[in-house]
Structures are given as structure tokens and as C-alpha cells.
Amino acid sequence: MTRYRKQDPEITRRRFINAAMGTTATVGIVSLVGVLGTANPIFRLTRDKMPPVPGDILVHAEPSREGQLVKVSDLSEKLVRAWPQGKAEDGSPLIRKGDPNNVLCIFRFPKGQIVAPTVMEATIDSEIVAYSDICTHAGCSVANDDQNVGDMKCPCHSGQYDPKRGCKVIGGPPPRPLAQLPIKMDGDNLVVGDFFLEFPYPFLTEQEWQARITAVKSQLA
Amino acid sequence: MNQWLDERLNISRLNDKFLRKAFPVHHSFFLGEITLFSLIILIITGIVLALSYEPSNSLVVNSFDPGTTAKPNMLPAAYHSILKLNAMPFGDMLRRIHHWMANIMVAAAVIHMMRIYFTGAFKKPREINWWIGLLLLIFAALTAVTGYILPYDNYSYNTVKVVYGIAASIPWIGTWLAQAAFAGNFPGDGIIPRIYGYHIMLLPGILLALTGAHMLLMIKQKHTQPQYAKRLAYKKIVGVPLLTQQTPIMLMLTLLFAGIVILFAAFIPVHPSEFFGPPSTTPINNIKPDWYLLWVFGALAIIPSFEFDIFGGFIGSEFVGAILLPTVVIGVMFAVPMLDRSKDMNYYAENPTNHPVRLAIGTAFMAMLLVMSVAGYKPDLISANVLTTANANTVLWILLFAVPIATYFATIGIVRGIRSLREADERESMAHAAAADD
Numbered sequence: 130m131t132r133y134r135k136q137d138p139e140i141t142r143r144r145f146i147n148a149a150m151g152t153t154a155t156v157g158i159v160s161l162v163g164v165l166g167t168a169n170p171i172f173r174l175t176r177d178k179m180p181p182v183p184g185d186i187l188v189h190a191e192p193s194r195e196g197q198l199v200k201v202s203d204l205s206e207k208l209v210r211a212w213p214q215g216k217a218e219d220g221s222p223l224i225r226k227g228d229p230n231n232v233l234c235i236f237r238f239p240k241g242q243i244v245a246p247t248v249m250e251a252t253i254d255s256e257i258v259a260y261s262d263i264c265t266h267a268g269c270s271v272a273n274d275d276q277n278v279g280d281m282k283c284p285c286h287s288g289q290y291d292p293k294r295g296c297k298v299i300g301g302p303p304p305r306p307l308a309q310l311p312i313k314m315d316g317d318n319l320v321v322g323d324f325f326l327e328f329p330y331p332f333l334t335e336q337e338w339q340a341r342i343t344a345v346k347s348q349l350a
Numbered sequence: 351m352n353q354w355l356d357e358r359l360n361i362s363r364l365n366d367k368f369l370r371k372a373f374p375v376h377h378s379f380f381l382g383e384i385t386l387f388s389l390i391i392l393i394i395t396g397i398v399l400a401l402s403y404e405p406s407n408s409l410v411v412n413s414f415d416p417g418t419t420a421k422p423n424m425l426p427a428a429y430h431s432i433l434k435l436n437a438m439p440f441g442d443m444l445r446r447i448h449h450w451m452a453n454i455m456v457a458a459a460v461i462h463m464m465r466i467y468f469t470g471a472f473k474k475p476r477e478i479n480w481w482i483g484l485l486l487l488i489f490a491a492l493t494a495v496t497g498y499i500l501p502y503d504n505y506s507y508n509t510v511k512v513v514y515g516i517a518a519s520i521p522w523i524g525t526w527l528a529q530a531a532f533a534g535n536f537p538g539d540g541i542i543p544r545i546y547g548y549h550i551m552l553l554p555g556i557l558l559a560l561t562g563a564h565m566l567l568m569i570k571q572k573h574t575q576p577q578y579a580k581r582l583a584y585k586k587i588v589g590v591p592l593l594t595q596q597t598p599i600m601l602m603l604t605l606l607f608a609g610i611v612i613l614f615a616a617f618i619p620v621h622p623s624e625f626f627g628p629p630s631t632t633p634i635n636n637i638k639p640d641w642y643l644l645w646v647f648g649a650l651a652i653i654p655s656f657e658f659d660i661f662g663g664f665i666g667s668e669f670v671g672a673i674l675l676p677t678v679v680i681g682v683m684f685a686v687p688m689l690d691r692s693k694d695m696n697y698y699a700e701n702p703t704n705h706p707v708r709l710a711i712g713t714a715f716m717a718m719l720l721v722m723s724v725a726g727y728k729p730d731l732i733s734a735n736v737l738t739t740a741n742a743n744t745v746l747w748i749l750l751f752a753v754p755i756a757t758y759f760a761t762i763g764i765v766r767g768i769r770s771l772r773e774a775d776e777r778e779s780m781a782h783a784a785a786a787d788d
Contacts, residue, residue, distance in 0.1 A: 169530035170538065178535075190631045210631050229511070229537065232631045262631070267650065267668055268515040268536075269508060270633040275733055284633045285512060286651040287729040289739065300739045302650060302667045304657040331518060331536075333525075333664050 176217060177227030179345050180329070181310055185213035185321040187259070188224060190232055196224060199319050201257065204237035206279040208272070208292075210262055211235055213321055230330055232270060233310060234262040235319070236292045238279065246295035248326055251311035257319070260296045260307040261329040264288050268330050271307070281307075365593070371569050372589030373596040376576045378469075380603060381462035387604045388455035389561065391611075395448040396550065402438065404431035405546035407502055407537065425628050428502040428542045432623045445501075446615035452494045453620075454611060456642045459487050467686065467712055470705065471574040473696035477687035479567045484683055486560045489553055491642055496549040498621060498640065502542055505621070507629035508637055510545070511536060516672040521663025537629075574699045585697070636729050648725030649675050652746050679719075703765045710761035714754040721746070721753050 140148075187199045190210040199211050211233045217223040225231050237257045243249070252258045264271050264283040274280035274289060280299065281290040288301035296307035308329035311322035324345075328338030355361050373379065409424040414433060417423030425433075435441040463483060466472050472480040499510045514536045518528035533540030572587055579588035590596050626634060639647050650671040657666045702709045725746045731737045737745055 165530060168533075169526060170534040170540065172529070172535050192627075192630050192632070228535070229631065266655070267512045269512065269637075270631055272633050272635070276739075282729070284635050284637055284729065285508070286647070287732065287742075298655060302653055302655050302671075304655045304666055331515070 174341075174344055174348060175227060176215060176223055177225050178231075179215070179225055179348075180228070180231060180325065180341065181213035181225070181233065181321045182215055182345060182349065183321055183323050185215045185225070186222075186315075187211040187233065187235065187312070187319040187321070188214045190226075198317075199235060200317060201237070201314075201319075204235055204257060206236060206238060208234040208236055208262070208281065210270075211259070211319075230261070230263045230268065232262045233259050234271065234281070234292070234307075235259045235312075236279075238293055242279075242293050244294055246297065246306075247293070248295070248309055248311070251309055251322065251326060253312055253314055253319070257312065258292060259310040259312045259319075260290075260292060261310065261325060262307070263330040264303055265305040265307065265330050266301070266303040368569060369591070369593040371592045372572070372587045373592060374573050374576050374579065374589045378465045379573065379576075381458055381465055383600060383603065384607060385455055385458040385462055386561065387600075387607055388451050388458060389557065390604075391608055392448060392451050392455060393554065395444055395451065396554075399435070399444055399448055400550055402431065402435050402441070403500070403546075404428055405500075405543050407542040408539065426502050426542070428500065429623065429628050432501045432503070436624060442619075443612075443615060446618075446620050447612055449498070449620045450611050450615045450618075452497060453640060456487070456490055456494060456640075459483075459490060460642070463487065464712070464716075468702040468709060469574065469699040470690075470696060470708070471699060472687045473690050473692060474687075475571055475695055476567075476574070479564060479571070480687050481684060482560055482564050482567065484680065486557065486564060488680065489556050489560065493549060493553040493557060494640060495643065496545050496553065499545050500542070500549060501621065501623045503623040503626040503628060504630050504632070505623075505626040505634055505637065507537070508634060509639065510541065516668060519664075519666055519669040520673060521660070521665050521669065524669075575697055576699050577701065580698050636733075638726060641723070644726040645719045645722035646672055646676055648722040648728070648746075651728045652722075652725045652743050652750075654743065682715075703768050706762050706765040709765060710758045713761045714758040717757040718750065718754040721750050725750070 188211060189195055189197045189199055189203075190212045195212075196214075199209060203209055212224045212226050213231060213233065214222050214224045235257065236259075240254070240256055243252060243255050243258055247258060249255055262270055264285065266283065266288050267285055269283050269285035271281045271283045271288070271290065274282040279291075279293060281292055281296070282288070283290075283301065283303070286302050288303035289299045290296045290303070290307055291299045292307075295309060298304075298306060305327070308325040308327040310325055312319050313322045314320070324342050325338070328335050332338040332341070352361070404427045406427040408427055410427045410430050411417075412423040412425045412430060412433075414437075415423050432445075435445065466480065466483070495509070495513065499506045499513070510532070514528050514532050517531055518524045520527060529535060529538075531544075532538060533544040538544075573589070575588060579586070582588050590599075638644060650668065653667045653671045655667050657664060659665070728737070728742055728746065732739055732742055
């Protein structure tokens with residue numbers, strides 16, 4: 130051990146090289162992160178990606194009869210999948226399937242079976258009710274329960290919902306009920322009455338969902 | 351010619367350094383080799399498949415069933431190219447070989463890893479190779495998942511949707527991360543080109559680099575020696591050299607293995623794209639991931655729903671089941687060499703029964719993953735009336751802990767039994783020897 134250490138007034142070679150390499154590495158990593166930023170394309174809210182908008186007509190989503198109007202006679206205790214169909218800029222019909230999370234399920238139950246917490250004003254005569262068909266757990270399309278007719282079961286992780294009671298979760302891992310969509314009759318057609326009552330998958334908060342509604346409204350206005 | 355090459359490339363040094371590498375003679379040492387052969391066959395079949403595959407999810411007219419001009423029949427280009435591939439002579443066969451081989455590669459890697467664990471081959475000085483091996487396993491699984499997304503049929507579509515959801519479930523950065531990884535909001539126009547890039551460039555590149563490192567370290571550090579080597583020549587490397595003794599064995603094994611895989615690829619279809627159909631809103635009933643991810647899937651099925659936010663980040667059951675839990679499991683596996691506190695170098699493969707606790711923890715760990723995989727069949731168990739909706743979670747959660755604990759004690763018990771038998775044997779032979787001496 131030496132008692133005195135020579136104080137070099139200048140920066141040592143080792144320190145200089147370390148600092149230079151550190152700076153280079155930092156600049157390099159930051160620029161790489163910048164490159165990563167380009168990996169994420171900008172999201173453009175086009176009309177086919179908008180969530181169901183008031184006034185949209187409901188059409189079948191099953192591949193065999195996609196685009197056909199949903200009639201009351203098609204509906205039963207088993208779900209019917211539907212897309213909202215709006216209008217393109219030129220006024221021609223446009224199915225909003227650019228976002229697969231827009232798929233809906235529609236049920237028709239005998240009068241009196243649909244109970245709270247379903248929002249009754251959002252149903253048609255307390256008989257026909259529509260929800261988002263996308264499971265709030267991992268975003269799979271929810272199907273009929275094979276054991277209890279009138280219930281729903283997700284084929285991915287067996288989340289279960291009861292469409293007669295506001296699609297509340299009756300089993301499995303989903304964190305929230307499926308969002309209810311207000312619908313009404315317009316002639317023979319089922320028509321969207323308003324935006325989803327709760328935030329649907331993949332939105333995580335009410336704020337995000339309200340921001341999307343505002344964006345849709347401002348773009349359609 | 352040898353001399354000509356030797357003068358220029360000094361191949362005799364290569365021969366001394368690498369080609370004379372001694373391979374221990376024991377069947378369990380072929381597991382890693384089988385993994386390597388699968389990787390090679392996967393690369394070859396993958397190159398051939400890439401020649402006919404169209405990496406795009408934009409819609410094209412279905413050339414098999416064009417529909418009418420007013421209402422043409424549109425399909426995603428990737429799915430359409432799979433239909434065309436299937437119609438090619440041996441096209442479907444090629445896909446099946448590739449898919450089966452991927453499954454078998456992961457299986458061989460897992461069994462290889464079990465051999466390493468149970469014989470203590472991960473101990474000093476081979477910790478680094480254990481970690482590289484684990485990375486290989488993780489990247490092999492990622493490559494396999496991106497691989498079965500590529501056909502872009504309804505099954506792939508549902509898979510990638512769930513994978514996207516899992517990526518997006520990471521708190522704070524999830525949404526951005528999922529969009530960056532999968533080219534925008536699901537399903538972005540660039541999702542298939544992106545996954546194609548991962549599957550044929552990024553991930554195989556990582557796999558090959560790691561495989562190279564794995565091999566070089568193995569040559570540098572030598573194989574652990576089987577027990578017979580200790581008796582034969584203590585502290586000496588025993589085995590057959592790579593060239594020319596091990597090479598024909600390896601070639602024969604590759605050909606035999608490839609033959610077997612091709613045989614059952616011919617008879618057992620895997621991932622029937624035409625049956626699943628193009629991406630659609632109709633889900634596939636009781637969809638399951640491939641077997642090596644079934645445990646994550648099962649965990650997702652039995653973790654109850656919850657959701658809370660900390661500082662604006664959402665932590666839900668999906669994040670806990672699909673990100674946090676696998677991280678913990680993989681972390682435990684990473685920690686295995688660090689839990690061993692012996693300072694000595696380990697040269698010889700250990701007899702698993704001499705380390706009952708390590709053996710029992712290993713079997714209990716596998717039993718736990720197995721119960722989680724069974725939990726992946728929860729919907730099927732409920733449909734088959736084995737369990738009911740009400741009791742399924744309770745039963746599976748109890749099994750999740752009861753089965754590993756039972757396995758642990760059963761293993762300890764069996765090891766004790768084996769030991770007492772062995773000791774009895776030894777006493778008997780000693781007695782015989784003593785009797786013979788008299």
C-alpha cells in the first residue's frame with residue numbers, strides 16, 4: 130500500500146475510454162429504441178374499425194350468410210353473431226369488421242326471463258338483447274354453453290356468462306361482464322341504439338373507451 | 351487431397367481439437383443429438399415450405415372456389431397459399447413433417463433437460479450450458495408458436511389473438527408492446543409478414559447462435575462421463591471419437607429418426623388447416639395450444655378473475671397466468687445450478703437415486719406442470735361430466751398442490767426401496783464371496 134497516490138490532473142486513459150464507450154453505447158441503444166418505435170404503425174380510425182355506432186344495422190356474421198340482415202325470426206336462446214353495418218363515406222353499406230372485436234351476439238328470450246342487471250331500456254321489449262361477443266379475459270369469441278342452453282361459455286379458458294342477467298360472469302376467469310349494446314327495432318331491422326354501455330374488450334378503462342367514442346363522434350360529425 | 355487441405359487450412363489441428371471429441375456411449379446421450387437433428391430437418395423442410403408460402407394477410411380471390419364477380423370468394427393470401435401447398439404433391443406431407451418435427455424437437459429438448467437435471471450434469475462447471483439450454487428451450491417454443499400462426503387459418507387466428515391479448519396484458523407498456531410486436535392493433539395489415547419475419551429470420555437466427563454456443567461449450571467442457579467411465583479409467587475421458595466412430599452412429603440415428611417421423615406424419619395429420627377454415631368470428635370448440643404450452647393455458651383456466659391497478663397499470667388474471675407464472679417457473683429453472691453449493695468440479699453423471707431430494711423435487715415439479723396441463727382440459731372435463739362448473743376450480747387447485755406433494759413423497763419412498771434392495775444385494779454378494787473364500 131502506498132501512502133500517497135499520485136493525483137493525475139488529467140483524465141486517465143481508462144476513464145476516457147470507459148466514458149467514450151458508455152456514451153457510444155447509450156447513443157446506440159437510444160437510437161435502437163427509436164428504430165423500435167417505427168415497428169409500431171400509427172392507428173387510423175377508419176369507418177370499418179369503429180365500434181358499433183348508433184344507427185348501425187345488425188347483419189349476420191356467420192361466414193355462410195355474412196351480410197344478410199338479422200331478423201327477429203332468426204333469434205333464439207342460442208346466440209346469433211352479428212356485425213354492425215354502417216355507411217361508408219360515399220353512403221354505401223359498410224360492415225364494420227375491420228376490428229374483429231366488433232362482433233356482437235344477439236339473444237331472444239321469452240318475456241320475463243331477462244332480469245337485472247341487464248339494462249332493460251337497452252333491450253327490445255325485454256326479449257331481445259345484444260352484447261359484445263368478445264370475452265373480457267383473453268379476447269376470444271364466446272360461444273353457447275353446451276350444457277346449459279341460454280348461457281355462454283368461452284372456448285378458450287371456459288369463462289361463463291349469463292346473457293339473461295346482463296352477461297355477468299358465472300364461472301371462469303373473465304374479469305368483467307360482456308358489454309351490453311343498446312338496440313331497437315327500425316321496421317324489420319335491428320338497429321344499434323347507442324354505444325356500448327360499458328367499455329368492451331380490449332379497452333381497459335372507461336376513459337379510454339370514452340376517448341374512442343369522442344373520436345368516433347368527431348370523425349362522423 | 352488431405353495433405354493439400356492440411357497445408358492450407360491446417361485441418362489436422364481441427365481434427366485434433368474437434369473431430370476427435372469423445373462421445374460417451376449411453377443411450378441417454380442421444381437425446382440432445384435428436385434435438386439437433388430435428389432442428390436440421392426443420393430448417394430443411396422450412397426452406398422448402400418458404401418457397402411456396404405467401405406471407406401476407408391481405409385478401410385474395412380463392413382460386414379453388416372464386417365465387418361470382420359480384421361477390422368474389424376472398425381469403426387471406428397466407429391461408430390461400432396453404433391451400434395451394436396442400437394441393438401440391440407431397441405439400442401437405444411437408445407441412446406435417448415440419449409440424450411434427452417441431453413438436454418432437456421440443457419434446458426431445460425437454461427429455462434431454464430432464465437427463466441433465468436428474469444426473470446432476472448442470473453442476474459446476476456446466477452452469478452456463480444449462481442456462482443456454484434453457485434459452486434454447488424458450489426460443490424453440492416461441493419459434494413453434496409463431497410457426498403455427500403462419501397458416502393463418504381459424505386456429506392460428508384465435509391463437510394469435512390470444513397471444514396479442516397476453517402481450518397487451520402487461521401493465522403500463524402492454525398495449526404499445528403488443529402493437530409494436532404484431533404490427534398495430536389486432537389484426538394489423540402487417541401481422542403475418544411480421545410473424546413470418548420472426549419465424550424464418552429472427553428466431554431461427556437466435557436458435558442457431560445459441561445452438562452453436564451450446565455445442566462449443568460442450569466440446570470445451572466435455573460431456574459428463576457416465577459411471578462406467580469412472581470404473582474404466584478414473585479421471586480420463588472415455589468414449590468414441592466423433593470422427594469416424596460417432597459419425598456413422600449419428601447418421602444412422604438421424605435417418606432412422608427422420609424415417610419414423612415421416613412415417614407417422616404420413617398417418618397422423620397435424621394442424622389440418624382446411625378443417626379449421628379461414629379466420630372467422632366463429633370460435634373453434636375447445637381450442638388448445640400445443641402440448642408444451644398447455645400448462646400456461648391450464649393456469650389461465652383456473653386462475654380466478656381479479657383486476658386491480660397500480661399507478662395506472664392494470665394487473666389482471668391474464669397477466670398473472672400467462673406472463674408472471676411462466677416467468678417464475680422459468681426463473682426457478684434458471685436458478686437450479688445456483689442452488690447447488692458444491693465447490694468441486696463435477697465430472698461424472700450421478701445416479702439419480704443417490705440424490706433423492708433433487709430427484710423428488712424434479713418429479714414433483716413435473717407433476718405440477720402436468721396437473722396444470724390437465725387443467726387446460728377443464729372445458730372438456732366439464733363437458734364429459736367428470737367435473738362440474740361449480741367444483742372444477744376447487745378440485746383442480748387441490749390437485750395442483752396434492753399431486754406434487756404426493757409425487758415428492760412417493761419418489762422418496764421408491765428411492766429408499768431401491769436403496770435397501772441394493773444394500774441387500776450387496777450384503778448377499780458379500781456373504782457369497784465370504785462363503786466362497788472359506
